[in-house]
Amino acid sequence: MRCDLPSDRLWLSLCTASLLAYLLFSQAVYGFAREVVRLIGKL
Amino acid sequence: MFWLHLASLTVIAVTWLGAWRIGYRCVCAWGVRERAAAAALGTIPATAGLIISVQTPALVSLFLDRGFVTPEAVAAIFVLLTLAAGRFVQDLHPLPRGDRGGAVPPGRDLAQPHLGKEGKNRRDYLLGNGDETKLIWVPMFIVIGMYALFLLDALTGYPTGYDGRHYHLPMAVEAMQTQSIDLIHGYLHRAEPENAMLAPLLLAFAGLERLIAIFNVPNAIIMSATIYALAHALGVSRPAALMAGCLALSIPIVTFQSFSGYIDLYAAVSWLLALLALTWASRTPGIASERVGSPDRNLACGPEDQTPDGETSLPQQTNGPRGLVLLAGLSAGVALGCKTVFLVLVPLLGLVVIALEWIRPLTARPRLGIALRNVILFGLASLACSGFWFVRGTVQANNPIYPLGVKVAGHEVLPGFTGADYFPPRSMSTKIRRWWNYPWTEVKSSGTGETYSTNNALGAAYATFVPVGILAAIVAVLRTKVRRPEDRWRLTYLLLALSGVVLLLTVFHEVPRYVLPQILVAVPLAAVLADGLMRHHPRTTVTLLTASLLATASIASLTPLRSFLGRLKDGAWDRAAFYQTPSLIDNLPPGTRVLNLGQPPMTYPLFGRNLSNDVVSGPEWAVLLNGKTISAQALWDNEIEYVYVRAPWPTDWPADLPVERIFDDTEDRALSTTAATRIYRVLTPGNAVTSTAAAAGNSTPNSPSG
Numbered sequence: 238m239r240c241d242l243p244s245d246r247l248w249l250s251l252c253t254a255s256l257l258a259y260l261l262f263s264q265a266v267y268g269f270a271r272e273v274v275r276l277i278g279k280l
Numbered sequence: 281m282f283w284l285h286l287a288s289l290t291v292i293a294v295t296w297l298g299a300w301r302i303g304y305r306c307v308c309a310w311g312v313r314e315r316a317a318a319a320a321l322g323t324i325p326a327t328a329g330l331i332i333s334v335q336t337p338a339l340v341s342l343f344l345d346r347g348f349v350t351p352e353a354v355a356a357i358f359v360l361l362t363l364a365a366g367r368f369v370q371d372l373h374p375l376p377r378g379d380r381g382g383a384v385p386p387g388r389d390l391a392q393p394h395l396g397k398e399g400k401n402r403r404d405y406l407l408g409n410g411d412e413t414k415l416i417w418v419p420m421f422i423v424i425g426m427y428a429l430f431l432l433d434a435l436t437g438y439p440t441g442y443d444g445r446h447y448h449l450p451m452a453v454e455a456m457q458t459q460s461i462d463l464i465h466g467y468l469h470r471a472e473p474e475n476a477m478l479a480p481l482l483l484a485f486a487g488l489e490r491l492i493a494i495f496n497v498p499n500a501i502i503m504s505a506t507i508y509a510l511a512h513a514l515g516v517s518r519p520a521a522l523m524a525g526c527l528a529l530s531i532p533i534v535t536f537q538s539f540s541g542y543i544d545l546y547a548a549v550s551w552l553l554a555l556l557a558l559t560w561a562s563r564t565p566g567i568a569s570e571r572v573g574s575p576d577r578n579l580a581c582g583p584e585d586q587t588p589d590g591e592t593s594l595p596q597q598t599n600g601p602r603g604l605v606l607l608a609g610l611s612a613g614v615a616l617g618c619k620t621v622f623l624v625l626v627p628l629l630g631l632v633v634i635a636l637e638w639i640r641p642l643t644a645r646p647r648l649g650i651a652l653r654n655v656i657l658f659g660l661a662s663l664a665c666s667g668f669w670f671v672r673g674t675v676q677a678n679n680p681i682y683p684l685g686v687k688v689a690g691h692e693v694l695p696g697f698t699g700a701d702y703f704p705p706r707s708m709s710t711k712i713r714r715w716w717n718y719p720w721t722e723v724k725s726s727g728t729g730e731t732y733s734t735n736n737a738l739g740a741a742y743a744t745f746v747p748v749g750i751l752a753a754i755v756a757v758l759r760t761k762v763r764r765p766e767d768r769w770r771l772t773y774l775l776l777a778l779s780g781v782v783l784l785l786t787v788f789h790e791v792p793r794y795v796l797p798q799i800l801v802a803v804p805l806a807a808v809l810a811d812g813l814m815r816h817h818p819r820t821t822v823t824l825l826t827a828s829l830l831a832t833a834s835i836a837s838l839t840p841l842r843s844f845l846g847r848l849k850d851g852a853w854d855r856a857a858f859y860q861t862p863s864l865i866d867n868l869p870p871g872t873r874v875l876n877l878g879q880p881p882m883t884y885p886l887f888g889r890n891l892s893n894d895v896v897s898g899p900e901w902a903v904l905l906n907g908k909t910i911s912a913q914a915l916w917d918n919e920i921e922y923v924y925v926r927a928p929w930p931t932d933w934p935a936d937l938p939v940e941r942i943f944d945d946t947e948d949r950a951l952s953t954t955a956a957t958r959i960y961r962v963l964t965p966g967n968a969v970t971s972t973a974a975a976a977g978n979s980t981p982n983s984p985s986g
Contacts, residue, residue, distance in 0.1 A: 262720050
């Protein structure tokens with residue numbers, strides 16, 4: 238079934254932007270990066 | 281007794297598989313022509329049968345003041361129910377015999393046309409035959425790898441989860457000990473319906489804690505099959521439906537709950553299965569034949585309704601829709617009996633039942649009578665798996681929906697707890713701040729520790745595809761006339777997903793796991809978008825999915841990895857080391873009454889290695905004290921034998937409390953970063969006089985703060 242999209246590229250760009258927003262703003266990503274740095278520091 | 285219980289549990293497991301097989305054949309005979317859907321829907325009668333088999337002796341126990349819930353009784357009832365159902369189904373749909381003398385699964389007959397004339401292999405069936413679409417293996421392996429790590433951690437540990445250890449699992453263990461399922465009046469969490477805990481209850485009889493730790497894993501598998509089937513029902517390709525399954529499994533709430541004692545996933549899966557049954561109820565031929573006297577070709581609403589020759593092929597059965605509405609009701613009842621929040625969520629499915637008359641083919645006018653009959657059937661079926669909890673509430677608390685109380689104009693109609701008891705009040709600024717947490721920032725609003733948890737976070741893949749997928753669905757609904765059944769289902773799923781947003785921001789106080797069914801129902805909508813994208817940009821789409829899954833899997837895997845490596849380093853493999861409880865807890869005589877005045881999640885560990893201690897949790901103790909403070913008389917009246925305390929020490933103990941400190945690891949505990957533990961033995965009235973007199977000249981008082 239087609240999903241009647243005005244432009245596949247537009248939706249793809251929105252998905253990419255959404256992923257970037259997550260990677261930039263998520264507390265989980267921030268916490269993970271901090272933890273990895275801490276573990277590397279311990280080693 | 282262990283071997284008898286183990287044999288009974290084996291019988292129950294085998295019977296469940298047999299009931300699943302019957303259910304699978306039944307839904308295939310009703311016209312469910314997609315394997316994943318048939319396999320998922322087949323679990324409904326199996327699970328419902330098991331639940332009814334546990335609830336029946338529990339119901340008798342309510343009235344006879346004696347416990348009847350044993351694996352042996354459950355196995356006997358379950359076997360009888362399954363045999364009866366098998367006979368009934370065989371009479372209803374006589375099945376053809378295969379070459380080897382066994383019955384041929386009708387799903388194979390019906391599903392075979394999907395595979396094409398050439399007879400593609402299973403991998404092609406799943407993934408299609410395009411090279412690009414086979415890229416879907418990469419995200420699948422990421423998800424499988426993440427789950428393997430969680431599984432390794434769970435199988436080498438013991439049951440986890442704050443709420444699970446606090447009250448869900450203690451309910452199961454106490455029900456095992458008393459062989460009845462009673463509520464504790466005045467204790468909100470121990471008065472909730474607990475369908476999800478009936479399997480751990482049975483496993484507890486044989487002390488199979490390793491299996492209790494992973495009892496939710498089958499739910500994760502059923503959930504992924506259900507999401508796949510829901511996406512496929514919207515007409516998306518198999519790779520896109522597989523993407524949806526991977527995406528749903530990657531949601532941290534789902535991943536973490538799959539290996540914990542939480543029950544939201546179990547309930548959400550039941551709710552989604554009900555939705556899947558309703559979706560297929562409008563796709564099977566019975567409705568049209570019921571109405572116009574013959575199968576209607578307009579029912580063909582997906583590619584699987586076409587034979588390889590392009591012809592529409594519909595079976596002649598007329599029981600399909602009614603049977604699937606019945607299954608939907610049973611599954612909705614399982615969800616309704618899991619958690620009070622489903623008193624709100626299950627009626628949404630009732631609306632979908634009514635909407636079936638609108639969603640199904642346009643060959644005739646919708647009829648109110650059929651809609652009404654379907655709703656009644658759905659409601660009655662849902663009571664089969666949830667009615668026990670309403671009866672229990674009525675018998676033991678004078679309120680069928682206890683612990684939820686009902687007040688009208690300040691007057692108490694049904695006694696119980698109010699919304700303020702469930703959710704702490706918070707300011708408007710807090711509410712607004714939390715509204716914006718999802719899906720991108722995921723700030724943790726409750727608890728401590730990692731952001732990803734049983735209670736929190738939707739993950740990168742969800743944030744990548746689902747908000748945009750919902751937006752695309754809204755645009756598509758606005759641009760099309762919503763005439764085809766799959767378009768109407770897309771609108772229905774969209775409305776259900778949006779209802780989750782409304783409920784989350786209002787009655788469910790921003791607790792995302794309470795709207796887990798709606799969080800998940802949005803995933804098939806994202807699959808529609810992904811399907812369109814994959815047709816024209818397969819590599820970019822799969823790369824996006826892979827990158828987002830990799831991010832989420834890396835973050836989520838840190839928790840089990842650290843947990844497992846920590847145990848490996850400390851050699852903490854036994855139960856006492858895992859829960860950091862003194863080993864004396866594991867060696868107390870069966871039935872020893874232990875009061876947990878430590879953190880609430882210590883309630884489950886204090887049952888001991890054999891799950892044989894009688895543990896009173898802090899909130900239950902508050903109910904027993906009835907507003908008073910702890911005293912010698914209260915300890916004796918409630919037959920408390922040991923008191924477990926963890927730092928920070930309680931400050932309200934009177935000086936003459938008749939207790940003797942028998943364990944204290946303040947100075948010598950292995951992990952100095954964890955809270956110190958003390959255990960007190962309660963002295964009998966005769967010994968207490970001597971001890972108190974001795975303590976008067978002793979430099980080590982009994983008070984925990986001493």
